[in-house]
Every structure is written in C-alpha cells, then in structure tokens.
Amino acid sequence: MLKRLGAFFLIKEDELPQVGYFLLFFFLIGAGLALGRGTTDALFFKRYGIQYLPVMYLILAGLLMTVTMVYAAFADRLPAERLFKVFFVSIFFLLIGNWVLIAFAVTEAAFPAYFLLYELTSDLLILHFSLYVNQNFETLQAKRLLPLVFGGAQLGTIAGGVFLALTAPLVGVPNILLIWSGLIVAALAAMLVHHRRHGVSPYFRPGRKSAGEFRQCIGQITHGLKFAKTSELVRYSSLALFFTAIMFYILSYSVNRVYAETFTTEESLTAFFGMLSAVTSALALLIQIFLTNKLLHRFGVRTVNLIFPITSVVSYGLLILSFSLPAAIFASINKDALMKAFRNPVRNLLFNALPNYMQGRARAMAAGLVLPVALALAGGILVLAQIYKVPIYFLIAGLGASLLYLYFNTKTNRAYVSGMISVLRERLFLPDQPLDVVYTSAGDELLKELRRGVQQPDDEMSVAYAKKLVALFFHHSAEIILPRHATAGHAARDQLIRLLMPFNPPPLADYLWKQLDQADDHLKATILEWFFERRDERAVNLVETALASSNPRLASVGVYGAHRFSLRRLYAEADRRLLELLTSGEMSDNAAGLELLARQPETHYQPQLLALLQHANTRVRYMALDALTHWPETVIPELAVVLDNLSHDPDAKVRCCCVACYRLLPDAERARLLQAAVEDTHASVRQAAAGQISHENGRADAYLRDWILLNSGSARAQEAALRVLLKHRPPREVLERIALRKAEDARVLALALGLLKDTAMPRESALELMEYVLEERLRQTIDLSLLAIEHVENPATIGPIRAGLQSGDRRCMANAAEAVRHIDNKKLAAVLGGLLDSVGPAGRIAADQTHRFRDIKDMLSWCRAGKDPWLRSCAEHALSAAR
C-alpha cells in the first residue's frame, strides 16, 4: 500500500521516512499558523480596528527588517534545524506571555503586539522553511516532493481552520493561543527526534565568515545586494518579490476590509476566518498534490511561475469591478491557495539555481530589505488611500504592483537557466570561458606570465611554458626563448630550439650557426638537420663530417644532408651508413635510422623496417611504426600479422600509430582491424580509427554521420566518430539530427533499463550485469546527444550541463537535468528533459511505456541484434543464462 502510494506521488522507497517526517512537521506548523492567523485578525480587527492595519504594516516593516537582519547573521552558519529550535522556544514563551496579557486584560496593546508576533513568526517560519527544505532536498527531489511536503502544511492549515471555526465560540478566541503553543512544542519534538536519527540536514554547507555579529548581519544583506548586481536571477526575483509583497499586502487589506464590514462580531469573524482558511488550504492542498508537480513536469518551472501573477491581476480586476464578498473570496483564494500552491514551490526551485553559500544571503536580502521596504510602501499607500473612502485608489495601486510582478517574473524566468548554469560552473570548477578564449584574450598579461615561466630555472617547466609561448605569441618567442636556451640543460636546449625552428624567426639562423661549435652531438645533429633542410649553403661542407661521425644521430643527419644537397659522390656511403644504423643491435642506432626513414621514406629498406617493427623495445617499435605511417600508398600483406600483434601493444601511442598504418593492409584485414581499433580502450586510438575510417570512405562527413546515426559501434566509438565529424564542421541540421537520434536511442535504452529494474528480485547475475551496462550506455548516449548539440547550441551552456550530468554529485546532476529542459532546441529539450526526469524515480519509464519491449527476452534480443560489441556480448550471455 505504502509502496503504491509512494509510486503515485513519485516518492522513491528510501525517501518515504524523510517525506513522512516533513509531512508531519509541516502539518503541525501549518495547523499552528492557521490558529494564529484567524485569532490575530479577528482580535485585531474587532478589538482594535482595521483602520490601524496600514500603520501596523509600517511598524511591521521596521520590525521585520531588524529581526531578519539577526536571522540573516545565522541563517547560513547553522543547520536549519538548529535555528528552528531557537525559533520554537522563543515563539512558545512569547505566545504564553501574550495569552497572559490578553486573558487578564492587562493592556490594550496586547492586540497589536499579538498581531506583530504572528506576522513576524509566520514570515520567519516561511522564510526558514525554504532554507530547511533546500538543505534536505536537491533540485529534482524538490521538484517531485516539495508540492507534497508543502501539502502537509496545507493539511495542517485545514485542520487548524476547521478546529478554529468549531472551537473558537466554545473556548473563547484568546485561549486558542495556548493550543498554538502546544503545537509548537510538538513540532519541536518531531524535529529533534528526526535529526537525532538522521543527523544534520544533508545539503547544509556552513558559510565562511569571520566578522563580528553585527557586521555579519549587515554583511549578509550587503552581500545579497552585491550578488544582485552580478546575478540577474537574484536581481529580477528580488524585484518580483518587491511587487508581490506590495500587491499581497494591499490585497490583504482590501479583503479584510470587506470581511470586517460583512461580519459584525469577533466570534463570527473568527469562525469565518477559520472556515476560509480551511477552504483555501484544502484547495491549495488539492492543487499541490494533484496539479502542481504534474504542471511542473509537463510545462516546467518557467510556465508555472507565471500562474500566480496572472491570477493576481485577475483578482484586482474583479475587486475593481465589484468591491464585495464574492470578489474578496476569490482574492483570498488567490492569495491563500494559489500563492501557496504555485508561487511558493516555484520560488524555492528558483533558489536552487543559486550557489549554496548565496541562497541564505539572497533570502536574507529578500526578507531583511525587500519585504520590509515593500511592506512600508504598501502601508504608506494604504495610509494615503484611507483619506478617500472609496477603495479604487488602493486597488489601482495594487493592480499596478501585480502587473509589475508579472513583468519581473518573466524576466526572472529568463535568468533562471543562466543562473543554474553559473552554479554548475562554480560547483564543478569549470572556467567561465573555454581556455583557448582565455588564452587569446589575455594579451600582455599572459605574455608576461609566459615570459616569467620560460625564464624559471626548472628546465621541464621552462619548456612547457615555451610551448605555450610559441603557440600564442610566436613573434615574441625568439627574444624570450634564446636567452633561456644558453642556460638550459642538454635535453631542454634541444627541445627549445626545436620549438623555434618551424617559425624561423630572424635571429635564429645566426644564433644556431654560432652554437654549432659548442653544441653537444645531439644538439649539433638537430641544428645541422635544420640547415640541411633549408639547403643552407654554409652547411654543405659539414655533410661529410656528419656522415663519418660515430654518433648515430649525426650520421643519420649526414645521410639526410647527402641527399638534400644531392651530393652524388656520398650516396654509396650514405646508403651503407643508413643500412648499418637500421640493422645494428644498438637501439640508439636503430632510432636514428628510423628517424631518418620517417623524414625520407625509402622503400628499399622495407625488410629492415618490418624487422624493427618487432623489436623488443617499445620506443623502437613506435619509431618504426611512425616511419611506416609515411610509407608510400601500397599494400604490404606481410604487415597483417605484425600490425595485428602491435594493435594489442600496451602503449596507446603505438596502437595509435598502428591505426595510421592500416592503410597498407589488404581490404579485409584493414576493415577488421579498424573496427577493432574504433572500440579500443583508449580515446585517442578510437579517434584515430574513426578518422581513418572516414578518410577511406570518400565524403568523410556524410560517412561519419551515417555511421553514427546507424549506431555502428559502441557509444565510446560513436563519440570518437562524432569528434572527428566535428572537425569537418558539419552543418547545423546534421548535428541536430544526430542529437535527436541519440536522444531517441537513449529513450529506448531507458525503456530497456526500466523493464529490467521492474523485474522481480532475486535476479540472475547476468541480468544484474545487464542493468549496469544499460545504465552506462544510457548515460553515454545522453552525453553523445549533448556533445552533438554542443557546437550548435551555446557551448557555454551545454558544457556545464554535460559536466553536471557526469559529476556524480546529486545536486549538480539535478540542476543539469533541469537546465536540459530549457535548451534552445525544444524538441531535444523535451525528449532529454523528460528522459532525465523519469530516470530518477525508479521504474517510471517502464511503468509508462513497457509496450516497446514485450518482455525481458525481447529486450535482450534487441540488445544482441545491435552493433555495440559489449552490449551484444552481455545480452548474449544473459540470454544463454536464461536458457
């Protein structure tokens, strides 16, 4: 029964105890607030006078600001439950004190005091509720469960309202205060028991502060204000809140004026308030349970965020048309039912798009500054409007506020997604801009930093900086690198010079010529090779010396020089020397010979090259393969076995080089090895293979597109193919088509997974493994879809979404899933958004759409029929286990 109820309300099994607690807690608080609301209004309006309500608003504004500042100082620092403890104890004693003043008629001031106590209590509790639930639920959980959890408060309000209507005439309105204080004690007890069992709120992160208490109060609000300057979400939602508050208080005053005129006694007014509260809360509850979360799922946060502003405009319209009981009741339903059902849950969701450390401050600013100022303004408007007896003036002011509220809510909607992306970026430490953009835009500052890096004494670091320097500022590279070259060690000297050679900056040739005498053999070989390549006449005389050198690199460079300068008299010696290097037992000789072959492929050394492909040393094998990649286009059948062996080499660099050599194999062998390589465990090998496949198949982009669309390999292989395709800059339609197809593929995988998850336990181990594999494939396929769309959508949005989904952090994943719903490609947003939402609560997809697969066997057969090798073997294994 409990399980079925859980499934109906989208609650996972392990969430049931937590949801149960929150329902009870909110019920108790809701019931208490209902008792407070009815008694406060009735006592104040009848024993003190509704004409003082605007003045009370002004006083309340000041008090609210002070109390909220104190609240703000602690909101971020303590777990929400600890602050609740403080609130409950304080409220309990204040209520008892107030009861004494009213029951024993000590002073008339007890009525406005009670009014203020209720208003402050309700505002603070509602404010703190939001923080409390944010510390206990992540975005997707919140989207599913908050309407239900807030439903607990509504249930409490209904019970409180009915209780008030029935008992107020019997026990007397003032004695209701004692019952409220009893409910406060019960809520406190429930909370203490829950947190003793489950520890502190799981998403509580204390803010880092060091200033004194008072400065902290001010600091919280000023931080919120500063944050509003940079965060559109905070800015627009604060403005929306400002006009909500004005609209709300004017609406409250308007309806209360109608009620106070209609009901003449304190008891009848209290009973009416009790019934009204019960009815509006019942409505709010029904909407929250049966409509809010469904609307949120169907239309998203942004659409639901507009419902309450629109109904508020309608409420003012009706009151302007007729300032009577029916219009007032509609307005009460709007502010007490629709506001709770739509506006409050959505506002909480919006706050999830803010960084944790700012949520409390933004709320503090809202409660400590925005609300009091709005309240004071509403009070001021009402004080002025009371001069005139007709209600039209304050109603028009309220209508204006509700229209502005609607306007700023549309602005808030736009800022919501960008806010969520910023939070993801911050939580996952992603840069604001891609690194290449940062590099190109940094200018002189970056050049200065790179210069400093090149000049540092550590050779390896210096070379690393130099690489970046020549890539970004090659015009300045010689003036920075050459002075450092003089002090570098042997290896670094060679590397630094090689970095400059391709750009041939003006001072380089002279500098190198001067270096020749003092350079070691290795550097000398590098320098001579460069001069020979440029056919620098000054170097012709050095060819013979190099050729005769005992150093293998110098000898190899000598061979190169002989051919480069066409020194025919040296050809025979050069050939002899090269053969000697290639057949020598010394690794350094082989390496020097192979380096030359890579630069200058000579097919008559093919037997020696093939022999070196099987050398025991990885470096030699790698260099031989590298030489082979430059080999002229020809089929070498005897390579098949050698390359087959090398394709299993532990070194990914060797396997990558193998891929480049497959073009020299007969067709059948080539296709087989390329297909295996595209499924390699190393991303660079997969990508090389995908590149090679596309290269061999005419129009690379069309071939790769079809390859991906037809699911011709595993998700990892498809990712490699997609990355190669992206280098060809395919048109937008192609990428959108791939993204949509992958999203559809992901949906089918989710169906398969859902079906498997719904299978009764205990399950075969083969099926358990299938579940893991399908989960992996689902995640990879969703990522593939997003990768395809990343380059046509805004990369600054899709990048953080992908990172969020892969992060493993529940909050980031939830925010990313929510952000997916709002990407520009609506069709993709609908498929992926729906998919990510439904993958959460287990079995949801399966329950909805099992018809896709008849049964597990059908699903396994589908997996086996695909082209994903790993999924196929797992499905085959599961099928044979089932037999």
Added chain:
Amino acid sequence: MADLFDRILMLRKSALFAHVSTEDLRVVAQELTEEMYFAGDRVFDIDEQGDHMYIVESGRVGVSLDPDPTARTFVAEIGPGECFGEMNIFDELPRSATVHVLADAKLLSLEKSKLRGLILRYPELSLGLLRGLSMRLRATNIAVNRK
C-alpha cells in the same frame, strides 16, 4: 566466459571498482586469479610486504589492526564482493592490518604489477579507480565524523 561475466559483476559491485565501466572491467576480470582459503588461515600479516589485492568471492574474512598477527580482534569483517589489501598496491608500504579467514573463502587476487600495467594501458580505468578510492575516503571521513 560465464565466470568472466560474474567476476565483472562482482568487481562492479565492489566499492573500489564501482566507478569503472563494465567494459574496462573486462580486462581487470581477466587478470584475476582464484585462491582458496580455509577458516583460521591468514591471508596476510600486518607489516609484511605484499603485492596483491583481494576481492572476496565467497566466505568471510576479518581485519585486525593488532600488531600481533595471531590476535583475533577484528575492526571489520569483509564479505562477498568487497575488496581488501588495495592500499599496499598504491602506496607500496607494508600491510597495515592482518586478514584472518573467518569462514572458508574463495578470494580473487590481483597482482600489483598487473594492475599497474592495466592502469597505464587503460586511462579510463585509472580515473574510475581514483574515483572509487576517493569515495572510500569520503565514506571513512563521514564514518569518523559520526563517531
């Protein structure tokens, strides 16, 4: 082949390999060697050098931190699907505990050199392992915090 799939599943369920993809676990599973121990045996002693990590396939072992390897005061008991002895593979320090066999156990052992070879060869495997280790560290932190 069926054994291989079962091993992959077992690895995937263990905390250490939980974040490695099943595809990459194939190669790890192929390198595992089955070892049989009987109740009362010791798999390894505290302070001795080791070059294997273990996954419990069946049975139960107890972990003792007592400097005397014969002492049977256990700080933890490890059952099917769980790993032990992996710290030594990464830090190369002597064993930090003695592991006693509590009930006849079938263990799958993985040699240090083989795992290192796999790590070098399969970068995604290393990332998954790092994540698994990090998660274990987090879990330990939380446990210590709770105490």
